[in-house]
Amino acid sequence: MKITGDQALVKKINKSLVLDNIRSYAPLSRTRVSQLTGLNKATVSNLVQELIDDRLVLESGEGQSSGGRKPLMLEFNQSAGYAAGVELSVNELTIVLTDLEGKIITRHTEPLPDHRVETTLELMQRMMAVLVAEVPPSVHGLIGMGVGVPGMVDEQGNVLFAPNLGWEGVPLREELEQLFGLPVTIDNEANAGAIGELQFGAGRHARHLVYISVGMGIGSGIIIDGQPYTGARGYAGETGHMSVEANGLPCSCGSRGCWELYASELAYEHTLIDPHPNTNTAYWVQQAMWDEPEAIRLFQQIGEYLGIGITNLVNSFNPELVIIGGHMRQAEPWIAPHVEAVVSQRTLPYHRQKLVVQYSELGEQSTVIGAAYAAISQFLGRVRISI
């Protein structure tokens, strides 16, 4: 799209800047916003007045004086509207309603009968009907819908390829916008998870992070400078198919030695001496709690291979924080020491210096919350400039 500079752009930039500061540092005064942003007091006053008119900001009363007139404190009005967050996974559909600060109001999960697009859309429609009825009375109502999908997504919200659903080239955003008459954002499941953890979870204080979703495969969401990073043509982070054993196990993708064969739930099938039918992390965690040597050994191997892949990602992206999420997060007590050992032995000293490996704080909710936040972020009209 053609972007040129004009006064509307200036206002958009500054209004977004003011709102961001209020969201981050509330309660605070107009004068403080002026100091934080570098904008003139008069400018801040004008923009704040517009935000108050939009009902996105509230005056919450007077604050402490610091030797002069008492400031009028401003706060973000998190109840001005609500967002829907959807996680479409292989077996089930989860929908949450959140306020504008990503706090979950209600949550519903239902099993997916099959993977056909129509079935999925019908189920969504039924579940959304329930959700819409639950939206509390508010100025803006339901402001949008964010969806996390287990596959590759382009910038137009088309699902390019979702092998576990058997989807290929589904114009999901278009269909959902038509169906619900709402602005819709579509993200890869791992990217949504990364956004969720960045905004409300383990990554709240980080600017550069890699979120690794470890389930029946591995996906990564990458945040650089507070922004979700997607490669060319709108998606990236298919790191599960990074080869860590050049001549290792053959993978369904055509390659060999893919990371996810060794370090995800897929390892349950691939690494046991006696192939074991159970590919459920909960089962193996239970076994590990009972000190079953096979489970301990299994998680050690998974931990080590996670460490190897994490090292590779750290050398490429140099994040300050790596967050491990997905089902495998439940095995933290058994994998963590091995991940830690491998990472601290293998990463380059400069990368290691400030690197922290953590486990998802939002647990199963990272993706739905992140998906909802993508919709919120679009509604609030965030803008960034780089020089």
Added chain:
Amino acid sequence: MKITGDQALVKKINKSLVLDNIRSYAPLSRTRVSQLTGLNKATVSNLVQELIDDRLVLESGEGQSSGGRKPLMLEFNQSAGYAAGVELSVNELTIVLTDLEGKIITRHTEPLPDHRVETTLELMQRMMAVLVAEVPPSVHGLIGMGVGVPGMVDEQGNVLFAPNLGWEGVPLREELEQLFGLPVTIDNEANAGAIGELQFGAGRHARHLVYISVGMGIGSGIIIDGQPYTGARGYAGETGHMSVEANGLPCSCGSRGCWELYASELAYEHTLIDPHPNTNTAYWVQQAMWDEPEAIRLFQQIGEYLGIGITNLVNSFNPELVIIGGHMRQAEPWIAPHVEAVVSQRTLPYHRQKLVVQYSELGEQSTVIGAAYAAISQFLGRVRISI
């Protein structure tokens, strides 16, 4: 830095937009610029007048009429100033003088006597003295200096770590700016190479590319959406230490199975059955020309491992183009088929679809030209906005 929106920013954005269009599509009329940018004709006229006053744009005469008044054609004045591009490599120092379109005017190379910072700065000073005398008479003269360094660089132009030089924490930009009184930009050698190929080489028509510099090690420069991509804290792409054999050869970095041990000039030491003292690509290319089976086998292995690492990068960054540069580029005839075979077998179908693997067009010059372009780009004050 605090960035707010004001009229100066608007003007900067639009002026940069106009100049970019003139550089890309010259010769063209003001009206055409207005159509291309979406800016009002009057705005374009004003900005073009300023650019003419700055001597960055010239009126090159009248063009063809299309049924009305003849247009006044505009061109970018590539001789308005000159930039210095420097490549600091392990054995030598290369300096070029380029015009504002990156065309090399003069070029000098001298061996580095040792790796001490002072020695290097002294040599630079001597070589720059020669270069300065060669700058043709022009409005802006020598507008800046860009340097490509074999190591990690932060956003302030500090060389954090350059193992092959033994440098650690050298404030190179600061020292050079003081020494020469010029704006200086510092980039990683591979990033500079990527910029060079993007602007003037094999990547001219690409927006997303990965440039792989294969010499005594591997470094990667990543371009996303036409912009050099650096990770957190200003550097990224240390992909040479990506582990592709989880339990492979031990590497000096502390890890095992690092890509560069198998796919760079380091492979000459590591993969031969009889360790061979010769680590020179030129030597092995000569051997391969004589159909020596050992050389053929060597390049086959290097090609295959290059393909494996490239696959990993493609899965993470999804570029449309991969460019192989550095000394190893000389072995293209012997490695290319193997790279191609592995990449087309291993990459995910969606990534493969539009992916092209090419070899550096600028050859040994990618880095110096890219470094010079970094200085030019800063001089021209390019701005980008994203919404």
Added chain:
DNA sequence: AGACTTTGTCTATTCATTAAACAAAGTCAT
């Protein structure tokens, strides 16, 4: 020769930011 096109400039207007003045409301030492 006259109607129509195209290019590029000029003029008046709009609008966002800003500096500075200002009013309102507080603190603090005496």
Added chain:
DNA sequence: ATGACTTTGTTTAATGAATAGACAAAGTCT
């Protein structure tokens, strides 16, 4: 309690960048 000083937030006038539309200049085409 009083008066000097501080702090907050609004008002006012000025600045300047983009823009629509008018307009002049220079061309083409029938």
